[in-house]
Amino acid sequence: MATTTTDPQLGRLVDGRYEIVARVARGGMATVYRARDRRLGREVAVKIMHPHLAEGVDGASFVSRFRREARASARLSHPGVVAVFDQGVDGDTSYLTMEYVPGHNLRAELREGPLRADRALDVAAQVLAALAAAHRVGLVHRDVKPENVLVDDEDRVKVADFGLARAVTEVTSTATGTILGTVAYLAPEVITSGGCTPATDVYAVGVLLHEMLTGALPYPGETPVQVAFRHVHEDLPPPSERVPWLPAEVDALLASFTARDPARRPAHAGVALAALRALRTGLPDDVLDRTADPVVPGTTTAGSALSPVDEAAADDATTSPPGPAVGAGSADDVDEIPAAFFADVVPTGHVTEHVVTAPTTAMPHDVPVRRPRRRRRAAVAWLCVAVLLAGGGVGGWWWFADGPGAWTDVPAGLVGAEAEDAQAALDAAGLAGRTTEAFDDEVAEGDVVSTEPGAGEPVRRDGAVTLVVSLGVEMLTVPTGLVGSAQRDAEAALEDAGFTVGPSGGAYDDEAPEGEVLEVSVEEGAREPHDTEVRLTVSQGPAPVQVPQVVGRSAQDAEQDLAAAGLRVDHADPEHSTEVAEGHVLAQDPEQGSDARRTDTVTLTLSAGPREVKVPDVVGMSEQEASDALADAGFEVDVNRYLGGLLDTVRFQDQTGKAPEGSTVTLTVW
Template sequence: MLGRLVGGRYEIVARVARGGMATVYRARDRRLDRDVALKIMHPHLAEGVDGGRFVSRFRREARSSARLSHPGVVAVFDQGVDGDLSYLTMEYVAGSNLRGALHDGPLTVGRALDVAAQTLAALAAAHRVGLVHRDVKPENVLLDEDGAVKVADFGLARAVTEVTTTTTGTILGTVAYLAPEVITTGGCTPATDVYAVGVLLSEMLTGTLPYPGETPIQVAFHHVHEDLPTPSERVGWLPAQIDDLIALFTARDPEGRPPHAAAALVAVRAVRTALDDEVLVRAAEPPASSEPASPADDLDDAGSADAAGGSADAVDEIPAAFFTEVSAGHLTEHVVTDPTTELGSGSRPPRRRRRRRVVAGLLVVVLLLAGGGVGTWWWYTEGPGAWTTVPDDLAGVELRAAQETLSGHGLETTTSETYDDEVPAGDVVTSAPAPGERVRTDGTVELVVSLGVQLLTVPEDLLGATAQDATAALEDTGFTVATPRTAYDDRAPEGEVVEMSVPEGSTQRHDTVVRITVSDGPAPVRVPQVVGVDGDQAEEDLAGVGLEVEYTDPEHATGTPEGHVLTQDPEQGTAAHRTDTVTLTLSAGPPEVEVPDVEGMSTQEATDALEEAGFVVEVNRYLGGLLDTVRFQDTTGTALQGSTVTLTVW
């Protein structure tokens, strides 16, 4: 494969790892000029009756990882097919994995807690979108060149709702890190990943797995029936907080563990804060045993026995969906669907231990053969291996009737409640497992009971609030808010809510779409011309377009009658808004001024003097105005400027 161009853009440079399902190569993305990890599924897995299942799982890994966006999760860039090759393109992480780090011995307490915290942070991102990793182990915890954690291989991940019950009878995952519920029922929740992190943390601190040197079926038995050994049993100086933390993570009852990785992360950080620096920098001595730390690293990538290995111990398939998966070196993907055989690594275990394993294996075989008939019949008819299906006639019936139906099938019930727009309150909406799905004969079915249509109360004090605050209050309550309308309003400032499609404080269906009307402030107008108009008429004209009027002191003017508008501000045609103010100055009429004394002057001299003072001159002539001398003027003293002064001339 070296040098081959896959998908027209990925040039294979080197092989990184090989697993039971795929081989991972380092490749160069010619289009984006960057290094990527290219995961190519073994072509033979796509053949035969199970080929479709392998291809489906391979593609599911891409979909699972593509849903995650977190710096601690290995990103998936691309998925495709090139001839008979199915491939994934992923982020290339230069460095090693946690298994490689553990080969050098236990980690310091601080480093172990940091790796656990970063792993939980990545898993929390998966749990938030409804995914359970299901295969947390050192091989899938990558460490980049700076020591940062990247969680890889979401090939086993499924949505939580898909893994709460298994129907296939096969569980994927490595037995050393499997939670009890996975072994007994196949059920997986986010707490299942928390259990695996607890085992991982114990291994990082002690340098060995909780049950080293035992067969997978023995390890499974321990997980189901015994509490995990405390790390201080192997490393005496480890503080009680570490024992308590791992006991919390590995509680056999899932209800006793943190419900998801985010909650577990809080616990890890709290313990790290509580520990002294002297403890955080200390690491345990490497275990005396020469066995590798890997839970099972003596199968080749196809799951077959290594011809160079020693004798093998048969691993019996545990009924009710259990099998063991093994890892080799830095493998990142493993699939075993049939009972497997675990062989010794390059350094064989002591002869006494191997002989003890062989004897134990023979005893198991003898017991199985001796009790085969009765045991098999009991297991699959009355025991834990018996299954039934959830009845189909549960949805839409009253709770009591559904409980009686399930009781008639020998099933226990629990209830939860949810709002439903179609199913009346008190009737069953659905069940978990869903109708038609398999459930153990002594199992429990959760009935989801309708609370009817969800009703919400419209918040108070939204009128007069800002559009942003009103929208946030409605959405926080659960309503959908339509795009706001806008309207001009003389009283409400711009951006303030002036109207709603539902009354404040009223009760509405949760799916009611609420529309608010937001003020655009007063409407724009043009200032009309009112100069020269009577004051009352001017005020009426301005009020007609929504403008307010303010007056200044009247001023005398000869050209504008008293009480009429002398000036306006702003002037005619100015852009304004309703409720803006126009300032008017009214005329006080002409002023009183001193009338010049023009008696004895000539007609022309008298006329010039009076007109210069602002008066209108009228002349009466006697005897033809023979002498052209003003003999009499009818107005003296003071008079209104612009009034008429009559002169008598002869």
């Protein structure tokens, strides 16, 4: 009866954000799932470390290695490298999220057989381009293999799983005494000492290219320990042994990539990529279009059984459900070999080989010696000469084609020299020179800024050194029309011209509206170095002021006080007033102490003096009646009494007709 195993992670919401949808791959260190990022609404790959690895004495080191993968990969930004988005811990679960790559891994293509030559070279070139980006920031992948090479639906190659990557300066040995990585692709120095350089990744790409071209690994049918031993003690067999139509140039390239001595390999992936591209350009179409005969499943081209390494890779590929590849390859498929097994191996790659395969046996004295005839001795002599000449020819070809004689060092003293002098030095060393130009703030125009490869680095005698020649300091033109434009428009114009815009200053201005550029720190239209920081002085509009008190002042005095504060004056219609003299300020708007800005307007209302009103005729009235009538009409009253006002009758009033409101009317009463 079949048993169905359900993954407990399926349907789980990791860290409240990533919903696990399906399992994609499982390896020795982690399991990779396809998940949905609920926050951003996109598909991602979530790599979850196996819980048991975080337990025990070595748990901390496993967790540290897992998190180091996220930090290392996050430093890389290249279209050929699977992007790492996030890393975290949810309870006891350590996870990281990566770009989800719909497609398959390279192992799936290799299960169908060898690749066409041009396809194999193109895949290797894309892998080297991605590794070159890592090497430029000081990272070594350490685990290049088909499971970590992803091919998306648009046939683009991406390198995944920098789980074994470490800063070059940190990687000097394997502290645990165990060799980590897939043994079929390990360079000798990793096996012997744990040491790792960018040339280590180049070695793995060489093995990978051998496998793509031939359909099989270099050492099939052997255990991992035997494979590792042969990597250390033997040069890899040339691919033309399995695929006779491959030209010698392909053998030479792979020999340089997989040289046992790291110093004889390309120093990093960038150099290897240049060599690969040069090779591909020179290969004829009848080679590029061909594909090696497929290897019969379970055998090599010679009919031997697949190696345990091949079988492990095939088994690992079948444990995951078919479907898209993700940013974790096979999730850390690791072969482990005790490093002490190779403790006695000389790490330089130079191994003493025994020429005599059988011990020398002394002949009994009583046995008669049959001497060869002279003709036979002469034939043997000529045969020896021919063998020596042939051996010398092959050795000489190897020495100058790919051995030490094929390489030299880039001369010192090129950087800082004039371009012509640097080219002369290359000519003297028998090297070709290519020139590119770049701006530089330190190196004078016409002098060499840098070289590729660098001084002292190996270069083929028939190769070329690229000289980067300084164009001097890059000068940019300051845009015109900045003064008088809006601050946002001026900053955009400066940034488009390549300048950095510094913090702006502000200044009050009665004419320029707020946000308008008043001044620029450099002259408009001038040529300035590219790193010049340009600062703008921007108008803050008219300055703030407080409205002064001008009520009761004459119109002239009020206007002078307001003008001194930067305020403008407007007049409303005059109004009559019995309290404020005619021509003086009766009211102001805004009032005294109000907040305003220069050039704001204050409206003044001037007094028109008192109104002319009719004086009531009060003669003949009593004093009280007359006073009340005059008061009601708006007049003040003054009374003169004769004989004590005996009869209480108004006899005279000093004003009649019309008089100013509020003026005094004098009455005579008696």
